[in-house]
Amino acid sequence: MGGSVIEYPVIWLQCATCTGCSVSVLNSVSPSIKNVLIDEVIPGKHINLRFQATIMAGAGDMVIEEMEETWQNKKGSYVLVVEGAIPTAGDGAYGSIGEKDGKVVSMLSRVESLGRDASATIALGTCAAFGGIAAATPNPSQCLSVGRIFKLYNIATPLINIPGCPPHPDWFVGTLASVLLQGLPEPRDLDEHKRPKAFFAQLIHENCPRRAYFDEGKFAKRFGEPGCLNELGCKGPVTYADCPLRRWNGGVSWCIGAASPCIGCTEPGFPDLLSPFYQKLTEVALPSIGQSPRGGV
Numbered sequence: 001m002g003g004s005v006i007e008y009p010v011i012w013l014q015c016a017t018c019t020g021c022s023v024s025v026l027n028s029v030s031p032s033i034k035n036v037l038i039d040e041v042i043p044g045k046h047i048n049l050r051f052q053a054t055i056m057a058g059a060g061d062m063v064i065e066e067m068e069e070t071w072q073n074k075k076g077s078y079v080l081v082v083e084g085a086i087p088t089a090g091d092g093a094y095g096s097i098g099e100k101d102g103k104v105v106s107m108l109s110r111v112e113s114l115g116r117d118a119s120a121t122i123a124l125g126t127c128a129a130f131g132g133i134a135a136a137t138p139n140p141s142q143c144l145s146v147g148r149i150f151k152l153y154n155i156a157t158p159l160i161n162i163p164g165c166p167p168h169p170d171w172f173v174g175t176l177a178s179v180l181l182q183g184l185p186e187p188r189d190l191d192e193h194k195r196p197k198a199f200f201a202q203l204i205h206e207n208c209p210r211r212a213y214f215d216e217g218k219f220a221k222r223f224g225e226p227g228c229l230n231e232l233g234c235k236g237p238v239t240y241a242d243c244p245l246r247r248w249n250g251g252v253s254w255c256i257g258a259a260s261p262c263i264g265c266t267e268p269g270f271p272d273l274l275s276p277f278y279q280k281l282t283e284v285a286l287p288s289i290g291q292s293p294r295g296g297v
């Protein structure tokens with residue numbers, strides 16, 4: 001890289017997460033994660049990942065100091081990525097990231113302080129975007145989404161939600177590249193749940209290769225049978241994502257391509273409002289085709 005490359009600091013916090021979102025992004029195929037982190041994703045612009053607990057070589061006070069230094073010295077110019085929901089019970093006692101002056105610092109406190117001073121925040125994965133599995137009933141640690149935390153603490157930092165359990169790597173890398181190339185998305189570029197329309201504008205059901213079966217009323221009664229998966233619980237009619245077109249694992253396959261119903265993993269309210277996963281959509285109190293079941297915390 002030449003001297004004219006602009007560095008874009010990124011701090012990636014992992015809160016109440018299974019780390020699946022990290023694993024998914026690390027499996028990015030084009031560009032590879034090596035390209036994302038080492039090369040200029042956009043000519044002249046380089047993502048400078050300052051803190052990411054899963055892939056950092058360092059640990060302990062050293063990396064926490066690095067994160068805090070980036071926070072203090074790059075206010076208003078770093079991008080914050082949050083993976084996982086944020087535990088709020090007991091004033092955030094159920095999850096911490098590092099220490100300050102010998103005292104643990106809660107995830108809640110980190111998201112609040114780092115979120116307030118970021119140029120933009122990306123809530124990566126359904127837990128960060130909408131609460132997800134971490135906030136599912138009974139939610140003893142009172143996990144909330146990043147959006148809810150921002151609202152509670154009057155944080156006005158622009159927020160982009162990239163849901164998915166896990167999110168597709170392209171959804172994250174594409175969004176980050178778009179921010180570097182064109183700046184923050186306009187409100188018209190995001191849907192009502194702050195999801196980029198570039199990836200979440202169409203229903204799974206609109207582009208599903210089994211749609212002809214649905215229109216013909218030919219439904220699979222058992223797993224492995226040909227036919228639409230509606231009677232086996234498919235949530236494609238209420239789920240917005242481009243999985244049928246993009247597919248997963250470098251375009252190899254995707255949920256319905258592997259004969260599994262879509263379980264609605266990109267929707268607010270997942271998993272509670274999309275459950276039971278293998279029960280027909282019309283037999284539960286869900287809205288009709290195209291209407292999101294809403295929810296999310």
Ligand code: SF4
Pocket residue numbers: 204205206208209210211212214227228229230234235236237256262
């Ligand atoms: S219900 Fe599911 S399997 Fe059937 S056409 Fe719609 S998205 Fe495809």
Ligand code: SF4
Pocket residue numbers: 164165204239240241243254255256261262263264265266
């Ligand atoms: S097909 Fe449905 S469940 Fe599968 S990844 Fe896409 S949105 Fe999630």
